[in-house]
Amino acid sequence: xxxxxxxxxxxxxxxxxxxxxxxxxxxxxxxxxxxxxxxxxxxxxxxxxxxxxxxxxxxxxxxxxxxxxxxxxxxxxxxxxxxxxxxxxxxxxxxxxxxxxxxxxxxxxxxxxxxxxxxxxxxxxxxxxxxxxxxxxxxxxxxxxxxxxxxxxxxxxxxxxxxxxxxxxxxxxxxxxxxxxxxxxxxxxxxxxxxxxxxxxxxxxxxxxxxxxxxxxxxxxxxxxxxxxxxxxxxxxxxxxxxxxxxxxxxxxxxxxxxxxxxxxxxxxxxxxxxxxxxxxxxxxxxxxxxxxxxxxxxxxxxxxxxxxxxxxxxxxxxxxxxxxxxxxxxxxxxxxxxxxxxxxxxxxxxxxxxxxxxxxxxxxxxxxxxxxxxxxxxxxxxxxxxxxxxxxxxxxxxxxxxxxxxxxxxxxxxxxxxxxxxxxxxxxxxxxxxxxxxxxxxxxxxxxxxxxxxxxxxxxxxxxxxxxxxxxxxxxxxxxxxxxxxxxxxxxxxxxxxxxxxx
Numbered sequence: 001x002x003x004x005x006x007x008x009x010x011x012x013x014x015x016x017x018x019x020x021x022x023x024x025x026x027x028x029x030x031x032x033x034x035x036x037x038x039x040x041x042x043x044x045x046x047x048x049x050x051x052x053x054x055x056x057x058x059x060x061x062x063x064x065x066x067x068x069x070x071x072x073x074x075x076x077x078x079x080x081x082x083x084x085x086x087x088x089x090x091x092x093x094x095x096x097x098x099x100x101x102x103x104x105x106x107x108x109x110x111x112x113x114x115x116x117x118x119x120x121x122x123x124x125x126x127x128x129x130x131x132x133x134x135x136x137x138x139x140x141x142x143x144x145x146x147x148x149x150x151x152x153x154x155x156x157x158x159x160x161x162x163x164x165x166x167x168x169x170x171x172x173x174x175x176x177x178x179x180x181x182x183x184x185x186x187x188x189x190x191x192x193x194x195x196x197x198x199x200x201x202x203x204x205x206x207x208x209x210x211x212x213x214x215x216x217x218x219x220x221x222x223x224x225x226x227x228x229x230x231x232x233x234x235x236x237x238x239x240x241x242x243x244x245x246x247x248x249x250x251x252x253x254x255x256x257x258x259x260x261x262x263x264x265x266x267x268x269x270x271x272x273x274x275x276x277x278x279x280x281x282x283x284x285x286x287x288x289x290x291x292x293x294x295x296x297x298x299x300x301x302x303x304x305x306x307x308x309x310x311x312x313x314x315x316x317x318x319x320x321x322x323x324x325x326x327x328x329x330x331x332x333x334x335x336x337x338x339x340x341x342x343x344x345x346x347x348x349x350x351x352x353x354x355x356x357x358x359x360x361x362x363x364x365x366x367x368x369x370x371x372x373x374x375x376x377x378x379x380x381x382x383x384x385x386x387x388x389x390x391x392x393x394x395x396x397x398x399x400x401x402x403x404x405x406x407x408x409x410x411x412x413x414x415x416x417x418x419x420x421x422x423x424x425x426x427x428x429x430x431x432x433x434x435x436x437x438x439x440x441x442x443x444x445x446x447x448x449x450x451x452x453x454x455x456x457x458x459x460x461x462x463x464x465x466x467x468x469x470x471x472x473x474x475x476x477x478x479x480x481x482x483x484x485x486x487x488x489x490x491x492x493x494x495x496x497x498x499x500x501x502x503x504x
Contacts, residue, residue: 370410
């Protein structure tokens with residue numbers, strides 16, 4: 001069922017164009033209620049003695065047990081209007097010093113599974129697996145130049161993921177750890193506005209007025225397949241504003257020496273005014289003879305700065321803004337896409353996505369998906385999951401043949417079975433396919449599921465305050481633990497690489 005208008009208070013967007021209604025809205029529509037009532041009455045004639053003559057349909061024979069899970073709805077073409085302002089959302093910020101929970105929360109239910117490994121350890125519970133033996137060499141080579149403080153030696157990391165990365169969980173801690181250890185080369189890429197209410201980045205200042213129009217790889221879709229690096233295409237009506245700047249609190253994210261605006265030049269493009277540190281700086285005309293992605297770079301003295309974009313005339317289309325420094329150091333792009341499955345990355349035009357990756361020149365691509373796939377269950381066959389994941393990973397490898405590639409597996413996810421919390425049956429299957437696809441393409445693999453403790457571990461994580469009550473996502477403390485383990489695993493691999501090539 002589709003609609004051409006309306007609003008969604010839960011997501012903070014107003015829909016424009018044909019998009020799929022939510023399952024809840026469709027279920028409680030008057031036509032569906034009438035049909036369900038009729039079917040319910042008809043079904044009763046099969047079970048209440050004496051009503052046989054009123055039957056108007058026959059029940060089918062009981063089918064074999066169907067796989068659990070529901071495939072995501074078909075995505076329609078259209079736009080969503082953001083009805084809320086985008087802000088820095090300080091309440092979502094990860095503390096600079098995260099304290100682990102001092103006591104358990106539960107038990108919230110009986111648990112099944114082995115006790116989890118200790119969390120405050122010098123080595124991660126599981127190592128990085130690399131069937132090729134060289135999946136991370138390109139990343140380690142760049143990091144070696146950065147570690148030696150060579151002028152301009154920037155190591156770039158692009159981290160794709162679902163809702164965990166959307167809120168800068170795991171990725172935000174990894175950014176801090178890499179920059180503290182190897183130097184701060186800037187915050188990296190950010191969307192022009194909050195495409196979802198939960199979109200958040202640590203250690204940066206952000207604001208955007210409401211009213212921006214968005215198309216996303218999770219829907220509504222844009223016809224041309226151009227979504228930029230972040231999977232979201234924005235159009236700004238006249239009078240729209242967006243600001244990006246260094247952090248106003250804490251010790252991270254305090255410096256920038258270069259802003260880069262990623263936008264689309266096209267025949268009907270509008271005019272933008274660029275303000276820098278509260279003063280008029282320049283204009284950006286996004287009109288041109290053909291549709292082409294372009295970048296506007298604005299250099300500033302290294303320090304605290306704020307960039308503002310104001311739409312003056314017409315509708316301007318863009319993707320995001322990058323904050324960087326000249327290095328040496330690490331810059332970490334967190335590309336979180338709420339509701340995404342890894343296969344949704346293929347909604348991008350292939351040539352465009354390859355161009356976006358080449359533009360950022362990351363030395364390491366990280367993929368962290370699985371939570372939404374687990375909601376699909378086996379309705380999306382595992383054979384298809386493997387094939388589409390291989391396709392996505394190979395696209396990244398073709399675009400960046402010298403870059404490292406790392407897959408972080410799905411976390412454990414629990415469901416209630418009677419009085420017990422148990423791992424969803426599909427989780428080990430997803431993890432197995434992720435591992436197999438990584439080996440096929442030549443990517444490294446880190447088994448988040450096993451690191452957490454394997455089957456039944458999410459229930460224990462929730463009890464310990466490391467997992468959220470939704471039995472799916474980590475808390476801030478839990479994401480800190482996971483990021484610490486990933487960082488330890490990568491640094492351990494880096495040290496082994498240096499020994500292997502003879503670097504002290």
